[in-house]
Amino acid sequence: MIYVDSLLCSPLETERPGNRPSLEEVAAGGLGAITVTVGFWEDATESMDQIVKWRNMAEDNADLVEIAYRAEDIRRIAESGRTAIILGFQNVSFLQGRLGYVELFARMGTRVGQLTYNIQNDLGGSCYEPHDSGLSRYGQYVVQEMNRCGMVIDLSHVGEQTTLDAIEASGDPVAITHANPASLAPHPRNKSDRVLDALRDRDGMIGVSVYRNLVGEYTTPQRWSELVAWTVDRVGIERVGIGTDLDQNGGFAYVEWMRQGRWAREIQYGASGPSKPGPTPPLDWFSTPAQFPNAEECLRERGFAEAEVAAIMGENWLRFYDTVFRQL
Amino acid sequence: MIYVDSLLCSPLETERPGNRPSLEEVAAGGLGAITVTVGFWEDATESMDQIVKWRNMAEDNADLVEIAYRAEDIRRIAESGRTAIILGFQNVSFLQGRLGYVELFARMGTRVGQLTYNIQNDLGGSCYEPHDSGLSRYGQYVVQEMNRCGMVIDLSHVGEQTTLDAIEASGDPVAITHANPASLAPHPRNKSDRVLDALRDRDGMIGVSVYRNLVGEYTTPQRWSELVAWTVDRVGIERVGIGTDLDQNGGFAYVEWMRQGRWAREIQYGASGPSKPGPTPPLDWFSTPAQFPNAEECLRERGFAEAEVAAIMGENWLRFYDTVFRQL
Numbered sequence: 001m002i003y004v005d006s007l008l009c010s011p012l013e014t015e016r017p018g019n020r021p022s023l024e025e026v027a028a029g030g031l032g033a034i035t036v037t038v039g040f041w042e043d044a045t046e047s048m049d050q051i052v053k054w055r056n057m058a059e060d061n062a063d064l065v066e067i068a069y070r071a072e073d074i075r076r077i078a079e080s081g082r083t084a085i086i087l088g089f090q091n092v093s094f095l096q097g098r099l100g101y102v103e104l105f106a107r108m109g110t111r112v113g114q115l116t117y118n119i120q121n122d123l124g125g126s127c128y129e130p131h132d133s134g135l136s137r138y139g140q141y142v143v144q145e146m147n148r149c150g151m152v153i154d155l156s157h158v159g160e161q162t163t164l165d166a167i168e169a170s171g172d173p174v175a176i177t178h179a180n181p182a183s184l185a186p187h188p189r190n191k192s193d194r195v196l197d198a199l200r201d202r203d204g205m206i207g208v209s210v211y212r213n214l215v216g217e218y219t220t221p222q223r224w225s226e227l228v229a230w231t232v233d234r235v236g237i238e239r240v241g242i243g244t245d246l247d248q249n250g251g252f253a254y255v256e257w258m259r260q261g262r263w264a265r266e267i268q269y270g271a272s273g274p275s276k277p278g279p280t281p282p283l284d285w286f287s288t289p290a291q292f293p294n295a296e297e298c299l300r301e302r303g304f305a306e307a308e309v310a311a312i313m314g315e316n317w318l319r320f321y322d323t324v325f326r327q328l
Numbered sequence: 329m330i331y332v333d334s335l336l337c338s339p340l341e342t343e344r345p346g347n348r349p350s351l352e353e354v355a356a357g358g359l360g361a362i363t364v365t366v367g368f369w370e371d372a373t374e375s376m377d378q379i380v381k382w383r384n385m386a387e388d389n390a391d392l393v394e395i396a397y398r399a400e401d402i403r404r405i406a407e408s409g410r411t412a413i414i415l416g417f418q419n420v421s422f423l424q425g426r427l428g429y430v431e432l433f434a435r436m437g438t439r440v441g442q443l444t445y446n447i448q449n450d451l452g453g454s455c456y457e458p459h460d461s462g463l464s465r466y467g468q469y470v471v472q473e474m475n476r477c478g479m480v481i482d483l484s485h486v487g488e489q490t491t492l493d494a495i496e497a498s499g500d501p502v503a504i505t506h507a508n509p510a511s512l513a514p515h516p517r518n519k520s521d522r523v524l525d526a527l528r529d530r531d532g533m534i535g536v537s538v539y540r541n542l543v544g545e546y547t548t549p550q551r552w553s554e555l556v557a558w559t560v561d562r563v564g565i566e567r568v569g570i571g572t573d574l575d576q577n578g579g580f581a582y583v584e585w586m587r588q589g590r591w592a593r594e595i596q597y598g599a600s601g602p603s604k605p606g607p608t609p610p611l612d613w614f615s616t617p618a619q620f621p622n623a624e625e626c627l628r629e630r631g632f633a634e635a636e637v638a639a640i641m642g643e644n645w646l647r648f649y650d651t652v653f654r655q656l
Binding site: 044045048049051052055056096098100101103104107108109 | 372373376377379380383384424426428429431432435436437
């Protein structure tokens with residue numbers, strides 16, 4: 001069984017070789033592939049600096065990881081007993097307003113781009129925006145270009161209307177790589193039934209998260225597997241995976257950068273709130289990628305059949321990546 | 329016979345679709361491949377903007393041209409009756425001091441990089457520098473990284489010592505894509521016998537130019553073919569090609585940008601001089617790529633055998649590109 005995490009938030013590229021323990025946790029979890037977070041707010045050259053860091057890190061730890069540039073790389077790397085790193089960004093600030101940079105960043109290895117992070121940008125509205133503009137004209141072009149270049153359109157932090165517009169605009173299935181159903185765990189970051197139904201109708205994927213701010217009361221393995229089961233009932237067994245949103249070694253400064261970027265002076269709390277500033281403590285049974293087998297176990301206990309467990313743990317994402325990734 | 333121009337200076341990417349006549353001249357010349365000038369002084373994002381323009385132009389004129397990303401693309405495109413565009417820069421200002429950008433720009437399609445243009449940079453000295461530093465430590469790393477990434481090291485405008493150092497440092501053969509032998513046509517931009525011998529010993533290539541400022545007295549077809557023949561005698565028949573340095577539709581502003589960039593306020597004359605400011609008039613018999621067949625003719629008249637003519641007109645460059653280009 002190949003495990004896939006469709007959104008790992010850990011800055012594994014930093015402090016090499018100090019990140020080795022975090023990579024070893026990923027290896028201990030038996031992960032075949034992870035989509036990582038290369039950036040949040042970086043402009044084009046800062047994003048390229050980040051890609052270089054990830055490449056250097058992968059080169060320095062080639063016994064554990066390898067960057068997957070093509071869909072076929074993923075299974076090959078996973079089957080070699082290592083972890084395929086899929087380069088993803090939680091924003092498209094790397095475009096700097098240039099449509100043509102979609103192809104350039106795809107050629108550089110970027111395989112996933114979230115249309116907005118926590119604030120509105122030139123493409124559309126975020127989930128925290130009081131008024132969501134919907135997908136802009138530029139956003140429409142970017143969606144088409146991402147389709148052409150085989151870059152996954154990620155809608156996790158994107159506002160409701162922009163999300164619906166993007167699902168509609170995209171020729172390829174889109175992804176919500178890390179969010180939960182808002183019906184069960186109400187939160188601006190979670191997704192309404194309307195969004196989930198639209199995702200299902202276009203054969204998209206959702207990665208159920210274990211981020212404490214997004215799971216509501218579904219904090220234990222037993223309850224969390226309920227969240228998964230409900231999502232499966234809503235969108236179909238072939239459209240659900242796991243996108244942990246785990247952050248292994250970020251620390252306070254990293255969380256601050258993630259939430260605040262350079263767009264505000266007042267403290268921003270992201271999915272958390274003023275009563276819980278700073279990094280959010282993870283769920284104890286899924287606080288590190290090393291605990292991925294706990295997810296497999298609780299899904300089995302929930303009554304999923306073997307093939308269903310394998311589908312949720314990774315096969316669905318692998319099939320999705322096979323579908324969307326396109327070699328230029 | 330496949331014709332190759334190892335250095336075309338025309339800004340074919342501008343004014344689309346106004347550049348169509350220039351592309352038609354390239355087609356009329358029967359060129360199978362051209363290495364173009366994507367930039368001179370541009371930083372990373374400006375260089376990326378340039379690459380996007382070339383891509384857009386190629387897409388808009390797909391009946392005439394296609395960008396060659398891989399060595400095997402070149403012959404395929406040439407054999408389809410169109411012209412393969414090889415993306416090259418006359419400087420590596422796109423690196424912005426980052427070693428890691430070599431791979432990123434290679435992945436974006438950059439296949440040729442000249443270590444310096446007309447002024448010293450962080451890699452080494454140019455041919456116009458009063459004191460040539462030689463290849464810097466950073467320059468050494470960049471040469472190695474260009475080797476790894478299959479990017480041609482171009483030394484045409486590079487200073488003597490830096491050129492010798494780079495030939496020595498490079499594991500792959502290097503190229504002087506557009507310059508002439510200084511023994512026959514003395515000019516700081518032309519190459520000494522010492523450089524030509526070092527190039528030969530490492531199996532590098534030189535593209536003989538038709539740029540008026542570089543041909544000295546060898547201006548007629550009969551005399552220019554003497555220049556070629558002398559170069560062949562010096563470095564070997566398999567190491568000589570044609571790198572015209574032609575600029576079809578640049579105009580004054582383009583020449584100004586090329587010579588001046590943003591590095592000076594006083595007027596710079598490049599390979600020309602105060603007595604001949606502005607664009608240099610081309611040789612009448614080779615003023616456009618459409619006249620490439622004139623070169624074939626004068627080489628044949630010079631007495632080169634059929635296979636030798638084909639080698640000089642393009643086969644040598646094709647073999648060189650096959651050797652150096654490496655797919656990441």
